[in-house]
Structures are given as structure tokens and as C-alpha cells.
Amino acid sequence: MNCERVAREELLEGYLLGRLSDEDRDSFEQHFFECERCLKDLQMLQTIQRELPRVDADPALAKASSSLRWLSFAGLAATIVLMVGSAVWMRSPTPPGLSGTAETRPASQAERPEASQSPTPPPPLTAGPSLEQLALVEAPPYQPLTLRGAPDEATSRFQAGMARYQQADYPAAVAELRGAAALAPDATHIRFFLGIAHLMAGQDIAAIAELRATTALGDSPYLEEAHWYLAKALLRQKRPAAAEAELRTLIQLQGTGTSEARTLLAAIKRLDER
Known part of the structure; x- marks a missing residue:
């Protein structure tokens, strides 16, 4: 496996969409563990994959992006980056002093004293993300459920905690969710969001304990995410x-988070090597 084959056979696209054979997938993973270029390309495409729904929801971009669906995923990703950048540029207010023609006249070579100076050297290339950068995390979204009938006390505490959670008031969310967990200790949704609230409040040890408790409860809709955020907390x-x-445990589950877990694992391995 090499970069030329990755580009020729569109293996990045196939990997993200789960279209590779087991042999090709394993070969590609071994390659990007060792190839910083392909790892960065994979991380970029995963970011674009997450951003595409937002692009479609933006009236300024949706019309243009809908006409580009025939492109390969990698080509679409590059196009979306340019589209988003262009849209941000066009929406930016014109800086003062650039509205008049006289003010926008470019300076001649003689008028620019810095022209004779040596050009500013480019910033040094970084060796890759640091441990702190790899640990960065965003709170997962929560959609309130519509319940029939009066909720029990644990559900009422959970709903109160999640209202605080949606307001990013994580310490207050912890207080409510802890009360809910005491009433329903085997409720995976309560333990999971309690762990996340601890994590977002900067209470890493408590977050690890609650997320481990979530995984210990076995198969649930929150199992994959619990392993992911547990890795981030660690x-x-x-x-x-x-x-x-x-x-690795998350990868073994072969769920929707497998690709991102492999990418993060590869980045940690590269950090260990440095």
C-alpha cells in the first residue's frame, strides 16, 4: 500500500464509506498509521463528512452543493472547503478604507519600504497534534424525548438536568443528573450524560467513573459513545x-464510530513514536 494507490483507487473515500474489503481496509489502516500525509487527509475528510449536513442546511451553500453531488467524496470535500471559505469571505464586512477607488490603489514598488526586505519565512511545520489537542472534546447533542403520561421522579430529575445541559450549565446539570442516577442507577442514558456533564465541567475523574459505569451496563445506544468519550477523558x-x-474496544464493536476511533488511535500512536 502506498499513497499513489490510495489516490488512484480512492481508498480514502472507500474507507470512510465502509466499501473496502477486509484485506484492503487492514492494509490501508496499516498505511495511514505510518503515513502522516494520508492520516491528515483522512482527518480532514472526516471533518468534512461531519460538516456536510451543515452545508446543506445553509441557504448560501445548499444550492451550490446540491449541484456537486456527482463528484467523488474527496473532490466534494475539497469543493466544500472552498465554498465555505468563499461564503465566509463574501459575508465579511468590507474593512474601512477599502470602499473608495483612490484608497484601494496598490502601492508601487517604490512606495513599499518592505519590498526590499527579505520575505518573512513560513512558520515551522508542526510534528502533529499534541496530547492536549487530541483530548479536545465537544458535548454530544441531546434531543428531548416526548413522553406519554407523567414522568417518574428519576425521569423528572433527568429532564431537569438535561435542560441545564442544553444551556451548557454543566455543574448544575451534574447536580440534577446525579440525583437521577441515584434513583435509577441502571439507566444507561442517565449515567452516560452524567459522565459527559462531569467531563464538560472539567471533572475528569468523576467523568471516567460514570462512563465506565455506562460501558459496564453492556449493550445500549450509548455504548460506543461512552468508549469514545472515555478515551477522550483518559x-x-x-x-x-x-x-x-x-x-480498540470501540473498534471491535464495528459500529458507526469505528472510522474516527481508528484515526484517533493512529494519531496517538504517532504521538507515542515522537
């Missing part, structure tokens, strides 16, 4: 080996 605690173990 990275924040500077425990990359433990985070790798959680990511």
Missing part, C-alpha cells in the same frame, strides 16, 4: 495507553 488525564485500550 487523554485529558495524560493516560494514552488506557485511551488506546478504549479505542
Whole structure:
């Protein structure tokens, strides 16, 4: 496996969409573990994959993006980057002093004293993301459920906690969700969001405990995400080996989070090598 084959056979696209054979998938994973270029390309495409729904929802971009669906995923990703950048540029207010023709006249070579100076050297290339950067995390969204009938006390506490959660008031969310968990300790949704609220409040140890409790409850709609955020919490605690173990467990589940887990695992391995 090499970069030329990755480009020729569109293996990045096939990997993200789950279209590769087991042999090609394993070969490609071994390649991007060792190839910083392909790893960065994969991370970029995963970011674009998450952003595409937002692009479609933006009236300024939806019309243009709908006419580009025939492009390959990689080509579409590059196009979307340009489209988003152009849209941001066009929406930016014109800086003062650039509205008149006289003010926008470019300076001649003689008028620019800096022209004779040596050009500013480009910033040095970084070796890759740091452990702190790999540990960055965003709170998962929550959609309130419509319940029939009066909720029990645990559900009422959960709903109150999640109202605080949606307001990004994570300490207050912790207080309510902790009360809900005491009433229903085997409710995976309560334990999961309690762990996330702890994590977003900067309470990493408590977050790890609650997310481990979520995974210990076995198969649930929150199992994959619990392993993912547990890995992030362990990275924040500077425990990359433990985070790798959680990511491997997540990969073994073969769910929707497999691709991102493999990418993060590869980035941790590269950090270990440095």
C-alpha cells in the first residue's frame, strides 16, 4: 500500500464509506498509521463528512452543493472547503478604507519600504497534534424525548438536568443528573450524560467513573459513545495507553464510530513514536 494507490483507487473515500474489503481496509489502516500525509487527509475528510449536513442546511451553500453531488467524496470535500471559505469571505464586512477607488490603489514598488526586505519565512511545520489537542472534546447533542403520561421522579430529575445541559450549565446539570442516577442507577442514558456533564465541567475523574459505569451496563445506544468519550477523558488525564485500550474496544464493536476511533488511535500512536 502506498499513497499513489490510495489516490488512484480512492481508498480514502472507500474507507470512510465502509466499501473496502477486509484485506484492503487492514492494509490501508496499516498505511495511514505510518503515513502522516494520508492520516491528515483522512482527518480532514472526516471533518468534512461531519460538516456536510451543515452545508446543506445553509441557504448560501445548499444550492451550490446540491449541484456537486456527482463528484467523488474527496473532490466534494475539497469543493466544500472552498465554498465555505468563499461564503465566509463574501459575508465579511468590507474593512474601512477599502470602499473608495483612490484608497484601494496598490502601492508601487517604490512606495513599499518592505519590498526590499527579505520575505518573512513560513512558520515551522508542526510534528502533529499534541496530547492536549487530541483530548479536545465537544458535548454530544441531546434531543428531548416526548413522553406519554407523567414522568417518574428519576425521569423528572433527568429532564431537569438535561435542560441545564442544553444551556451548557454543566455543574448544575451534574447536580440534577446525579440525583437521577441515584434513583435509577441502571439507566444507561442517565449515567452516560452524567459522565459527559462531569467531563464538560472539567471533572475528569468523576467523568471516567460514570462512563465506565455506562460501558459496564453492556449493550445500549450509548455504548460506543461512552468508549469514545472515555478515551477522550483518559487523554485529558495524560493516560494514552488506557485511551488506546478504549479505542480498540470501540473498534471491535464495528459500529458507526469505528472510522474516527481508528484515526484517533493512529494519531496517538504517532504521538507515542515522537
